[in-house]
Amino acid sequence: MRLVIARCQVDYAGRLTAHLPLAIRLIMVKADGSVLVHSDGGSYKPLNWMSPPCSLNVADPDDDAREDGVTSVWTVQNSKTDDRLVISIHDVIEDATHDLGDDPGLVKDGVEAHLQRLLAENVETFGVGWRLVRREYPTAIGPVDLLCRDETGVTVAVEIKRRGEIDGVEQLTRYLDLLNRDPQLSPVRGVFAAQEIKPQARTLAVDRGITCLTVDYDALRGVDDPSTRLF
Incomplete structure (x- = not known):
């Protein structure tokens, strides 16, 4: 340069x-x-x-x-x-x-892949007794981020976004419609998990019976403990 x-x-x-x-x-x-x-x-x-x-x-x-x-x-x-x-x-x-050499490129932290991996490793973030069935569960219209079983054994499809918006809710809705046609999985309910969920997306999710979960990325990776905060 x-x-x-x-x-x-x-x-x-x-x-x-x-x-x-x-x-x-x-x-x-x-x-x-x-x-x-x-x-x-x-x-x-x-x-x-x-x-x-x-x-x-x-x-x-x-x-x-x-x-x-x-x-x-x-x-x-x-x-x-x-x-x-x-x-x-x-x-x-x-x-x-100056010769800067070859650049390895930007390595982003907190992207959806990292969040998905952390939630898969800490599946009880969704609730006590939950277990992971599979990450990237394949379907005809794309992979579901996490397929889980809750404490009662009900199948749960989890869609993970860094920022939860309406298009993410629509995506999860399509997955749920397809998964609920499979008698081995049905009934399947949905969880929309993100670091931030927009109000419009939350409203749409609740209207469709989808549970919303705001995820603390730093707490998941052990950098920040919410219990030690004053406020």
Whole structure:
């Protein structure tokens, strides 16, 4: 990655036009060819950028630009369209290149797969005497996250979401309709489990006879004990 801090102006031309007046900015040139122009604000979002596939050409300024103080002109041209990003460099304050190596990618914590595994390992979160029949129980319309038996032996289909919304309730409803046609499983009731359940989803679930359970992810993995909280 190349990081250039420079006093520059930036012009974008193509499907739209945009102009950034002369100021000190950070220019990032990534290994994939993308070029991003950042200010010292605006959070993570660049002021302007060009995504790959594109090419970067550095040229000397013409006489008029040189008289205005431009020392070099960067033209970033999109390989598939006429879009181009033109960066007129006046002064370079710092220019550094770093090899960041291969990135392993973002590993998210608290995603649905983690929550499903923890609930499968701690199935009595749903109630004393519960037991797990199978994770990812296969059906013709997709796998049910958890298939369980409650303390009375009744089959329970559990749908797990990080954020419970109406589409999750609809998904569980379809599973229940299909599972209740199987005489070896019927009657099957449903539990909608999530870290957060939207009010509309909860209302729909209750109307359809589905139990809602809000799950404390940190407590499940042993990071936080709710019994030790003051409030």
